[in-house]
Amino acid sequence: MRQDSLELDRLLRPVVTGMGYVLWGLEYRVQGRSALLRLFIDAPQGVTLDDCAAVSDQVSGVLDVEDPIPVPYRLEVSSPGLDRLLFEPAHYDRYRGEEVRVRTAWPVEGQRNFRGVIRSVEEGSVELEVDGRRVRLPLEAVTRARLVPRAGQ
Structure with missing residues (x-):
């Protein structure tokens, strides 16, 4: 997680948990002269x-007072959904045996996009079973990981 995302997480996690919710994760992206802050x-x-509206109101108040984002930004609050993003090792571990789509920042074994079943999580990496073979991905290389919903969910 980037430093600015870590700081936002540190600032906003207590607000969200204090309201009785879990902050599943956050995405923060600067896009030109503005930014997007998305909380799940x-x-x-x-x-x-x-x-989502109640959390948005509370988080907006904290962001107005603390002013941690130096550019105009848009705040979005939503549930993680069935195709939820995975942000931290505990998320991968929780969904061991489930299918995921993963994109990496650099090629691993000659590719950057993977679709496979989570087999293990350890020592800063996740192991997927992809087309009958095991692939170990360093978590620092993962830019996006998302569950693949099962049919009928």
């Missing part, structure tokens, strides 16, 4: 549109 929240009972 979760809860055991699921997340509604009203939940």
Whole structure:
């Protein structure tokens, strides 16, 4: 996670958890002269549109006071969904045995896009089974990992 994302996580995680939600992850991207801050929240009972609006209001207040984003930004709050992004090692571990799509920043074994089943997570890497072979991806190389929903979910 980039330093600016880490700082935003440190600032906003207590706000979200204090409201009774889990901050599943966040994405922060500067796009020219503006930025996008996207928060993914979760809860055991699921997340509604009203939940997202309440978190958005609280987070907006903290961002207004703390002013950690130096450019105009857009804030989005949503649930992780069935095709949820995986942000940290515990997420991969939780979904061991599930299928994921992964993109890496640099080629691993000659490719950057993978679709496979999570087999293990250890020592800064995730091992996928891709077309019958095992591929170990360094987590620092992963730029995006997303669950593939099972049919009927």
